Amino acid sequence: MxxxxxxxxxxxxxxxxxxxxxxxxxxxxxxxxxxxxxxxxxxxxxLRTVDLAGGPLDVGAEAFIGRRPEVPALMAELGIADQLVHPAGKRPLIYSSGELHAMPAGTLMGIPAGAQSIEGLVDAATLQQIAVEAETAFDWDPSIDVSVAQLVGGRFGEQVLRRSVDPLLGGVYSGLSDSIGVRAALPTLAAALDAGATSLSSAVASALPPPSSEPVFGALRGxxxxxxxxxxxxxxxxxxxxxxxxxxxxxxxxxxxxxxxxxxxxxxxxxxxxxxxxxxxxxxxxxxxxxxxxLASSVVVGMALPSDVELPDNSGVLVATDAGLSVKAFTLSSRKWTHLADRDSVLLRASLGRFGDDSPLGLSDTELVRTAVRDLGTVTGLDVTPTATVVQRWHGGLPQxxxxxxxxxxxxxxxxxxxxxxxxxxxxxxxxxxxxxxxxxxxxxxxxxxxxx
CATH class of the missing domain: 3.50.50.60 (FAD/NAD(P)-binding domain)
Structure with a gap:
């Protein structure tokens, strides 16, 4: 048969x-x-790659976590391993309180293990709250799940949420600390808490990944x-x-x-x-x-700028949710990726939209580009006119x-x-x-x- x-x-x-x-x-x-x-x-x-200023630019996801093996292995299976590229190793910035700040080191999704790592980004009262957190009574129930905001806000304060945690969660989920749960988004932190950590600070310290010289991200050249x-x-x-x-x-x-x-x-x-x-x-x-x-919706505005524009020498700028801007992040693509630095134009991406706020999707392309250029000027001081733009709307692009x-x-x-x-x-x-x-x-x-x- x-x-x-x-x-x-x-x-x-x-x-x-x-x-x-x-x-x-x-x-x-x-x-x-x-x-x-x-x-x-x-x-x-x-995943969408478009042609902008004579070459490819991703206007959806642009990178993958380098420590996970799935994408490089898949690329090898498909015969496209030569497409693998890594970023230039530059650090991002955070825009908050009208200033650019270095991305805090020693944090887990923006949650600090101690006050020193976030100094300069938050006020003195918040630093003191973080410094004494380990001395205050801590009650964690392993049988429940809570939002990141519930856990971190009560221990470290609102400024840590809006200026450090939310910018990172916005990049991963287009969400906020209020809309994201600890167990799914931060499993290593939840495990440390379940194991009996006596404070949030100590749980973060034990959940931090060990130092590594390996690239954090990877991408495809094309x-x-x-x-x-x-x-x-x-x-x-x-x-x-x-x-x-x-x-x-x-x-x-x-x-x-x-x-x-x-x-x-x-x-x-x-x-x-x-x-x-x-x-x-x-x-x-x-x-x-x-x-x-x-689901959360978002918008990506890709822009090509004149080749003589000097962007900050960083991979990008994350924007605090209390900064009063519409853009939540800028990826400085020509700085972040060496294979894009050789292009005749300076490339960057602006991201707008978070969970609970679909208003950017209702703006016209012209309005979105204007908003992105305005916020770029606020963040960097640059007065620029893009030579080419592309707008990509992602309706319901990311689950919460x-x-x-x-x-x-x-x-x-x-x-x-x-x-x-x-x-x-x-x-x-x-x-x-x-x-x-x-x-x-x-x-x-x-x-x-x-x-x-």
Whole structure:
């Protein structure tokens, strides 16, 4: 008897979905019928590389954590390892109280282990509060999860949140300390607290990663578009764009996925709200948990400036949330990345938008560029006119890892685990960065392939 050719559907054409399709191809073989269904008109999700001033510039995610192996390993598999580049090693700045400050050293996501590391960024009263924190009564309940603001604000004060913690959380999650939970965003800190740390200061000190000379970040010389294109080619999948999957329905020996019909295997690599809608009838417990994961929207304004513009000799500028600016961060791309420093134009990116504030998305492109240029002038003192710009809106681009997030993810994964031939993956699960998405997709593909064996 001839064995039937396996048919698989991957719902979602972002980085998670594309890696899942590639892994399915590797596991199921060249004869497998693999279809990627994407609601938008393009693949790549929040990875997008555009041409600006004669060369590539990423206007979504631009880098990955260097200490994680997933992306370099994937690049090697795809034959694009020569695209790997590392930053120039320059430090970012923080703009607060009308001044630029060096990024504090010895902090965990902006949370200091002691007063000395944050001196100059906060006032004397806050420094004193941090200095005596270890001497004040500390009560931590290992059975609960709290927001970063609840934990840090009560121990170190509001200025630490707005001037040190929020700028970093804004870069990772487009969120705030009020909207992000300790356990999901800061697992090493939570572990130190659970182990009996007697103060927040001591917990931060024990949770800090050991010093390393290895590059913190990596990127692709030609932008993430190179990785997206390589995955599309290697997956060899049928691509269906502009199609929304509303639900999946169990059938005899498989699933019906509209609009593509019957398949044997399904990987759902979509944002949490879409996942909730798709699973509402099939796996209601997972759908209910996914519905509680909210999203943040943001905007990236890419700018090319005249080649004689002298940016600060730093990788970027993070903006305190109490600074009164619209831009939350500037990536000084030509300073941060050596491969961009050789371009004829000075390149940078401005990021706007946080969880709970979608107002930047409502501005016109002209207004967004004007806002970015104005805030750049405020931060650096430069009076510049861009020679080229690009505006990228990210509607619902990043999930918020709110308190209780790990429990929600566990509920989703537990409920779906009992559904044969279906797996879920995405930035909502075990990390928003590209390495975490690659790992999530790899696990999901392996899970559904167990059914095909």
């Amino acid at each position: 001839t064995r039937a050719v396996p048919r698989a559907a991957v719902v979602g054409g972002g980085i998670t979905g594309l890696v899942a399709a590639y892994r399915l191809r590797t596991e199921l073989g060249p004869e497998a019928q693999i279809t990627v269904v994407e609601e938008s008109d393009r693949l790549g999700g929040t 932008g993430y578009g190179v990785l997206v294109d390589a995955l599309i080619a290697a997956a060899g999948a049928r691509i269906v764009l502009g199609a929304r999957v509303e639900s999946i329905c169990g059938e005899r020996k498989g699933w019906r996925v509209d609009p593509i019909g019957h398949v044997d295997l399904v990987v759902l690599a979509v944002p949490a709200p879409a996942l909730s809608a798709i699973l509402a009838d099939t796996v209601p417990d997972a759908a209910d948990a996914a519905a509680d994961i909210e 890892y709110a308190p209780g997030h790990l429990d929600r993810v566990a509920e989703i994964e537990c409920a779906v685990r009992d559904v044969p031939g279906v797996a879920v993956a995405g930035a909502w699960s075990h990390g928003v960065g590209v390495p975490a998405c690659v790992a999530s997709a790899t696990r999901a593909a392996a899970a559904v392939c167990e059914v095909a064996r």
